[in-house]
Amino acid sequence: xRFSHLDPKRSALMTSATTRPASDYPPGGDAFxxxxxxxxxxxxxxEISYVLDAAEEWVEMNRSGAxxxxxxxxxxxIINAFFENSTRTLLxxxxxxxxxxxxxxxxxxxxxxxxxxxxxxxxxxxxNAMRADAMVIRHQSSGAVQLIADKVDCPVLNAGDGRHEHxxxxxxxxxxxRRRLGKVEGLTIAICGDVLHSRVARSNILALTLLGNxxxxxxxxxxxxxxMERMHxxxxxxxxxxxxxxxxxxxxxxxxxxxxxxxxxxxxxxxxLYGLTPKRLEKAKPQAIVMHPGPMNRGVEIDSxxxxxxxxxxxxxxxxMGVAVRMACLDILTRRKRGVPGWN
Amino acid sequence: xxxxxxxxxxxxxxxxxxxRLLVERGRIxxxxxxxxxxxxxxxxxxxxxxxxxxxDLGVFAxxxxxxxxxxxxxxxxxxxxxxxxxxxLVERAAKGGKPDLWVHPLAxxxxxxxxxxxxxxxxxxxxxxxxxxxxxxxIADAGVMRRVLAYAASLGLTVIxxxxxxxxxxxAVATDGEMATRLGLASAxxxxxxxxxxxxxxxxxxxxxxxxxxxxxxxxxLDLIRGAKAKGLPVTCGITPAHLFLSDTAxxxxxxxxxxxxxxxxxxxxxxxxxxxxxxxxxxxxxGHDPRGPEDKRLPFAEAQPGMAGAETLLxxxxxxxxxxxxxxxxxxxxxxxxPAKLLGLEAGRIExxxxxDLILIDEGTPWQVDAKKMAxxxxxxxxxxxxxxxxxxxxxKGGQRIR
Numbered sequence: 001x002r003f004s005h006l007d008p009k010r011s012a013l014m015t016s017a018t019t020r021p022a023s024d025y026p027p028g029g030d031a032f033x034x035x036x037x038x039x040x041x042x043x044x045x046x047e048i049s050y051v052l053d054a055a056e057e058w059v060e061m062n063r064s065g066a067x068x069x070x071x072x073x074x075x076x077x078i079i080n081a082f083f084e085n086s087t088r089t090l091l092x093x094x095x096x097x098x099x100x101x102x103x104x105x106x107x108x109x110x111x112x113x114x115x116x117x118x119x120x121x122x123x124x125x126x127x128n129a130m131r132a133d134a135m136v137i138r139h140q141s142s143g144a145v146q147l148i149a150d151k152v153d154c155p156v157l158n159a160g161d162g163r164h165e166h167x168x169x170x171x172x173x174x175x176x177x178r179r180r181l182g183k184v185e186g187l188t189i190a191i192c193g194d195v196l197h198s199r200v201a202r203s204n205i206l207a208l209t210l211l212g213n214x215x216x217x218x219x220x221x222x223x224x225x226x227x228m229e230r231m232h233x234x235x236x237x238x239x240x241x242x243x244x245x246x247x248x249x250x251x252x253x254x255x256x257x258x259x260x261x262x263x264x265x266x267x268x269x270x271x272x273l274y275g276l277t278p279k280r281l282e283k284a285k286p287q288a289i290v291m292h293p294g295p296m297n298r299g300v301e302i303d304s305x306x307x308x309x310x311x312x313x314x315x316x317x318x319x320x321m322g323v324a325v326r327m328a329c330l331d332i333l334t335r336r337k338r339g340v341p342g343w344n
Numbered sequence: 345x346x347x348x349x350x351x352x353x354x355x356x357x358x359x360x361x362x363x364r365l366l367v368e369r370g371r372i373x374x375x376x377x378x379x380x381x382x383x384x385x386x387x388x389x390x391x392x393x394x395x396x397x398x399x400d401l402g403v404f405a406x407x408x409x410x411x412x413x414x415x416x417x418x419x420x421x422x423x424x425x426x427x428x429x430x431x432x433l434v435e436r437a438a439k440g441g442k443p444d445l446w447v448h449p450l451a452x453x454x455x456x457x458x459x460x461x462x463x464x465x466x467x468x469x470x471x472x473x474x475x476x477x478x479x480x481x482x483i484a485d486a487g488v489m490r491r492v493l494a495y496a497a498s499l500g501l502t503v504i505x506x507x508x509x510x511x512x513x514x515x516a517v518a519t520d521g522e523m524a525t526r527l528g529l530a531s532a533x534x535x536x537x538x539x540x541x542x543x544x545x546x547x548x549x550x551x552x553x554x555x556x557x558x559x560x561x562x563x564x565x566l567d568l569i570r571g572a573k574a575k576g577l578p579v580t581c582g583i584t585p586a587h588l589f590l591s592d593t594a595x596x597x598x599x600x601x602x603x604x605x606x607x608x609x610x611x612x613x614x615x616x617x618x619x620x621x622x623x624x625x626x627x628x629x630x631x632g633h634d635p636r637g638p639e640d641k642r643l644p645f646a647e648a649q650p651g652m653a654g655a656e657t658l659l660x661x662x663x664x665x666x667x668x669x670x671x672x673x674x675x676x677x678x679x680x681x682x683x684p685a686k687l688l689g690l691e692a693g694r695i696e697x698x699x700x701x702d703l704i705l706i707d708e709g710t711p712w713q714v715d716a717k718k719m720a721x722x723x724x725x726x727x728x729x730x731x732x733x734x735x736x737x738x739x740x741x742k743g744g745q746r747i748r
Contacts, residue, residue: 041526121642141644142528143598162646163528202528226520226531 039165170203193252218242355389397702410721415737497553563616582628585661
C-alpha cells in the first residue's frame with residue numbers, strides 16, 4: 001500500500017483559510033479572479049473556500065421558510081444549455097438562478113438544432129447572440145465547455161463536460177463534508193467506483209487534494225485511469241483495504257453500460273466486490289459519512305440500508321448544498337456584469 | 345520545350361562545400377563544371393544551401409502551395425482519400441501534381457482499405473504506384489497482412505504500414521498518462537505501437553518482404569526496429585517532426601491541432617525518438633501533411649479529426665535537428681530525400697549528374713514564425729502554431745524548371 005504524497009501537517013497549514021468567514025476577504029475580484037468556472041483545476045484553495053463561505057449564506061436563506069428569494073440577479077438572463085441529458089443538475093441550476101431573481105431559460109439538446117448537424121461553435125454563437133448574462137453548460141465531450149467559453153461574451157459555468165470536470169459537484173461535496181465534519185482538510189477520503197469515466201471523481205480529486213486531504217481511489221483496475229499517482233492519490237483495488245479508517249466514503253454512480261462485460265463482468269459481481277454494504281462500512285471510521293452524487297443504483301454500488309442511514313448518509317444534504325453552491329457561483333460570476341463595487 | 349541551361353553558383357552543397365551546379369535538359373549535368381555552355385542562365389545562390397528537393401513520404405492531400413513553400417518536389421500520396429485501390433484512381437492521382445509537383449500515389453493494400461481483400465496491387469503498379477500502404481490504420485487481420493506483404497514483395501514493392509493495435513487504441517484520442525487523465529480523455533497505452541510492430545516484424549521475418557513503418561514514436565517501438573535491423577530484416581521506419589519536438593503536454597487546453605495519429609507521447613518517448621534519429625534507427629522524416637479545416641478541428645478534442653498541416657514546417661524543424669546537434673546536415677537530406685527515394689525506387693533525392701534536377705536553395709538562417717492563420721496550406725492546423733523557427737526554401741526547381 002502506498003501513501004499519499006501530501007504531508008498532512010503542511011497541507012493543514014496551507015488550507016487554514018477553509019473556515020474563514022467570507023467577510024474576512026478583501027472586496028474585489030482578488031477573492032475569485034475567474035471569468036468562468038470551467039474546472040477545479042483553475043482554482044486556488046482560498047477561492048474554493050470563498051465559494052463555500054458564500055454558499056453558507058444561501059443555505060441559511062434556503063432553509064428560512066417562505067422567503068426563499070433574493071433579487072440580486074433580477075433582469076439577468078441565464079441560459080442552461082444541456083447537450084447531455086440531466087434532470088437533477090439542470091433542476092438544481094434552474095432553482096438556483098430563480099431564487100436569485102434571474103430569468104432562467106433551459107435548452108435541451110434533444111430539442112435543439114444540435115441534432116440537425118449544427119456545430120457546437122455555431123450553437124454557442126447563437127446563444128451568445130441572444131445576450132445571455134451567464135451560461136450553464138453540460139456536454140458529453142471533455143473540453144467542450146471550455147471551447148464554448150472561449151467564444152462567448154458572458155461567464156460560463158461548467159455543469160459537466162465528458163469525463164473532464166464537474167466543478168459545482170466537487171464544491172457542493174466539499175461544503176457537505178465541511179458542514180458535517182467541521183472541516184475539509186486533513187481527512188482521509190475514499191472515492192469508490194467508476195473513476196475512469198467520472199468527471200465527479202476528477203473534480204473531487206483536484207478539490208480535496210488541493211484542500212489538504214488524503215484522497216484514495218478504490219476501483220477495479222478496468223475503471224482506474226492511468227497515471228493516478230500523478231494526481232496525488234493512492235489507488236486500491238481492495239474495497240476493505242481502501243475504506244480502512246476513512247472519514248468520508250464517496251461512492252460514484254456506475255453507468256449501466258459499463259456492466260455489460262467490457263469493463264465489468266456483471267452488476268452482481270460488482271456488488272460483491274465493490275458494493276458499499278453495512279459490513280464494509282465498518283472498516284471506515286465509526287462516524288464516517290457516506291456520499292453519493294446520485295442517481296444511485298441501489299443494490300449495485302450501494303445498499304439501501306447505507307444510502308438511507310439517518311446519520312451517516314449525506315445524500316439528500318448534498319442535493320441541498322448543490323442549490324446553495326450554484327447560487328453562490330452564479331452570484332460571484334455575475335458580479336462584474338452587475339457592477340458590484342470592487343468587481344471590475 | 346527546350347530548356348536553357350542553368351548554372352547555380354556560389355551555393356554550399358548541403359551546407360558544406362562551395363559548389364557550382366550545371367543543369368542541362370532538366371537534368372543535373374555536372375558539379376563544378378570547368379566550363380559553362382553559352383546562353384546559360386546563372387543563379388547566384390549567395391552562399392545559400394543547395395539541396396535535393398524534399399520527397400515527402402506519406403501525405404494525405406495534394407496541397408501544392410504548402411509543398412512548394414516547404415521545398416517539397418515529390419509527394420508520396422497516401423491511399424486514404426478515394427481510397428486509391430484501383431489502377432484508374434492511381435493514374436489520376438499521379439497526374440494531380442502536373443506540371444509543377446511529382447505525385448507518387450501509394451497503392452491501397454486492400455480493397456476499400458477495409459483490410460480484408462487484396463487490392464489490384466499489380467495493376468496499380470503498372471499505373472504508377474511506387475509502394476503499397478495500409479492507410480491511416482493497420483490491417484487488423486494478421487493473415488491478410490501476411491498475404492499483402494508477400495504479394496507486394498513479389499512485385500518489388502514495399503508495404504508502408506501504420507503501427508497501432510486497434511484493440512488497445514479503440515476509442516482512444518491520447519496516450520495514457522497524466523495529461524490524458526487530467527483532461528478526461530480516453531487514452532491507450534503507448535505499447536499499442538510496439539505490439540503492432542512486433543506482429544508485423546514476425547511476418548516480415550517469415551515472408552522476407554520489405555516493410556516501412558510510416559511513423560514509429562515510442563521507445564519500445566524503436567527498440568524493436570533497432571533489433572530487427574541488427575538481424576538484417578528489410579525494415580525501415582519514419583517519423584514526423586511533431587513527435588520529435590512535442591510531447592503530450594501539447595494537448596493541454598484541449599488543443600485539437602495537437603490531436604495526431606498516433607497521438608503525442610510522453611517526454612521519455614520523445615527523447616527516445618531523438619536518440620533514434622541520431623543513431624540511424626529512423627530512416628525517413630516526413631510531414632504527414634494532412635490539412636484539416638475548422639469543420640474537422642474546431643470541435644471538442646475527442647470529436648476532432650487527427651492530423652496536422654506539416655509540409656511548411658518540415659524543413660525548418662529538420663534544420664532545428666541539425667542546429668541542436670542531433671544529426672548532420674547530410675543526414676537530414678538522407679532522411680528528407682535520399683531514403684524516401686530509395687524506398688519508392690526513384691532515381692532522385694540526391695545531387696548527382698544524370699538525375700532529374702529537383703533542387704532547392706535554402707536560406708538556413710532566416711527566422712520566421714509559424715502562424716496558423718497565414719499558412720500556404722489550405723488549412724492551418726499546425727501543432728507548431730506560434731513557434732519561432734529558422735530556415736526556409738527560397739528557390740525550388742522541378743526537373744530544371746524554376747517553380748519558385
